[in-house]
Amino acid sequence: MDTVDLMEKYYGADVLKVAREVLEKIPRMDLLEKLPQITPTGEPNPVGGDGGQGQMEKVKKNIFKILKELKEKDFEEFKWHLENHRSPEDLGSIPRSDLENKNRENTVDLMEQCYGTNSVQVAVKVLIEMKNNNLAEKLSKMN
Numbered sequence: 001m002d003t004v005d006l007m008e009k010y011y012g013a014d015v016l017k018v019a020r021e022v023l024e025k026i027p028r029m030d031l032l033e034k035l036p037q038i039t040p041t042g043e044p045n046p047v048g049g050d051g052g053q054g055q056m057e058k059v060k061k062n063i064f065k066i067l068k069e070l071k072e073k074d075f076e077e078f079k080w081h082l083e084n085h086r087s088p089e090d091l092g093s094i095p096r097s098d099l100e101n102k103n104r105e106n107t108v109d110l111m112e113q114c115y116g117t118n119s120v121q122v123a124v125k126v127l128i129e130m131k132n133n134n135l136a137e138k139l140s141k142m143n
Contacts, residue, residue: 007019027092027114027115027116029112029113029114029115029116029117029118030112030113030116033056033116033117055117056112056116056117059112059117059119059120060108060109060112060119062120062139062142063108063111063119063120063123063139064104064105064108065142066123066127066135066138066139066142067104067107067108068104069135070132070135074130074132075104075107077130078107078126078127078130079099079102079107081126081129081130082094082099082107082110082111082122082126083095083096083099085122085125085126092114093114094110094111094114098110111123120139120140123139124136124139124140127139
């Protein structure tokens, strides 16, 4: 019996809810976004649509547009803030070794893996910490 079978056996109809809670705690937002959404009645949404992929692509493109506006020195500072990011939501930080020698595209991909749809929230917070309120406001309005 594999893990999915065991989860289904023990949690029954709540298996998706439990899986979502576990993935949020880890945090593995990249995997969380792949799970079907649960309706207010507790039922999974029918299969179809893009599973949130369209929204995540928009988030990634918008963050990338903002990062392109940063000078190289400011981009390095942005990555430093990601390494040292602490939030009340306990979203964690991205290890320095993962960010070393990463360009803007790779950094956005790492943010997606670590923060999922919360990537915009993290990027805005980092930009504010950098005293770059104009870009923080611009990113907030894009999403």
